[in-house]
Amino acid sequence: MHGLSILPDALLVTILSFLPTRVAARTSVLSRRFRHLWQTIPFVQLNGGGLRDHPDKFIAMADGVLLNRTHPLVSLRLDLDFRSPSVSDSYVLSLLTKALSLGLRHLTILGYLDSVPILPTIFSINSLQTLSLMLPLYPFPGRPQPYLKFPSPFTLPCLKSLSLGFCSADPASLTQLVSELCSLEDLLLVTRSINTLSLSSQSIKTLQLIIREQVHTIELFLPSLESLHLNKCRSFSSMFCIHGEFPLLKEAFIKLFKVHGEDVNAVSKLLNSFGHLEELTLYIKERERGKCPKPILLQPGKNLLKFPNLKHLDVSLCFHEHNFEAITMMIHNSPALESVKLVHEIPNFIGASRGRKR
Structure with missing residues (x-):
């Protein structure tokens, strides 16, 4: 305690900022100097996990x-998952x-089930530079399935990074949201299911898509x-069709599970859209469907686009x-x-899934 007492308040606040807010709050009992020091930390983490039966403690900490x-x-x-206390929408x-x-x-919000009422407020915080809204991908028993419809108009002129995770959402409002965020550079979308995903933006440089189903x-x-x-997780559905041109695309990481012979057109078309790549990582796990291997990357007799x-x-x-024939052709068409x-x-x-380098 003596060592801490000689440190200036600004340095102590920096140290407390690295702790979860719940832990930082406990320093208030150390001395009169520490009583309110934790309340000035610039990075606040309100984690309701484990406080489901103690909403008063969570509210006291948040208050x-x-x-x-008064500080910036x-x-x-x-973090308001199923282990968190039930707090009203008005309080959030x-x-x-x-x-x-x-x-x-x-701003990061994790696991909040009743997220729809707070969306207009979230998208009115014009000072935001990064926003992460990761909601449950699967409904809890006895709870309705969350369905997001993003409010408009959208401003957020400073927003550079956006992460969204949702069970289902209104495709039109999602398309409008992405197109109107004029400063957005990094976008992460994690979704369970959506019929059509249409994204248009002049500013996005990095895109991560994780499709659960x-x-x-x-x-x-x-x-x-x-x-x-691009990550298409385990599902028994067919591959999606992807349309687009990416003239500046330099790096692609593609991970596809349960792919089968009927998906060869979609996979081939996806690879053909990557003509300007400098780095490609491709992970494909084939679906169990008989014992006769079928083409996955390329239809017999057709050529892949060159990768100069x-x-x-x-x-x-x-x-x-x-x-093997398709990969050999890909290597042959990549002179650099x-x-x-x-x-x-x-x-x-x-047999069991395991890898062997060659």
Whole structure:
């Protein structure tokens, strides 16, 4: 305690900022000097986990560090999952309204089920530079399935990074949201299911798409896109169709599960849209459907688009004769290639999933 007492308040506040707010609040009992020091930390994390039966403790902590606050607020993280106390929409709105008045720059909300009423307030915080709204992808028993419809008009002139996770959403409002965020550079979308995903933006440079179950069509108009991460998780649905041109795309990380022979057109079309790549990572896990391997990357007799700028290629898939022929052709059509990594993935119908480098 003596060592802490000689430190200036500004340094102590910086140290407390690295702690979860619940832990930082406990320092209030150390001395009179520490009683209110924790309430000035610029990075606030309000985690309701484990306080389901003690809403009074969560509210007291939130009141002390946010509602009664006069100092500027840089970052706010609200973690309100199923283990958190049940707080009213009006109380959450009061927290966000207060954060708005304090010049909030970074906002993260995790697991909040009743998110729809707070969306207008969230999208009115014009000082935001980053926003992460990660909601449950699957409804809880006895609770309605969350359905997001984003309010308009959208301003958020300073927003550069947006992360959204949702069970389902209104496609039209999502399209409008992305198109009107004029400063947006980084976008992460995690969704369980959406029929058509259409994204148009002049400013987005990095895009991450994680599809848990199903999307039928993806339309992308992103002329500034430089990096694409696409992850189609385990599902028994067919591959989606993707439409778009990416003249500045330099890096792509593609991860596809349960792909089968009927998806060859969609996979081939996806690869053909990557003509300007410098780095490609491709992971494909084939679906169990009989014991006869089928083409996954390329239809027999057709040529892949050349990759004149490709320098690094990392491929993990089952290298049966059809796929081996396609990868050989891809390497042959990549004159600038500097490094190649190939990992053989044993399909489910052969045995357990494990890799073997070649």
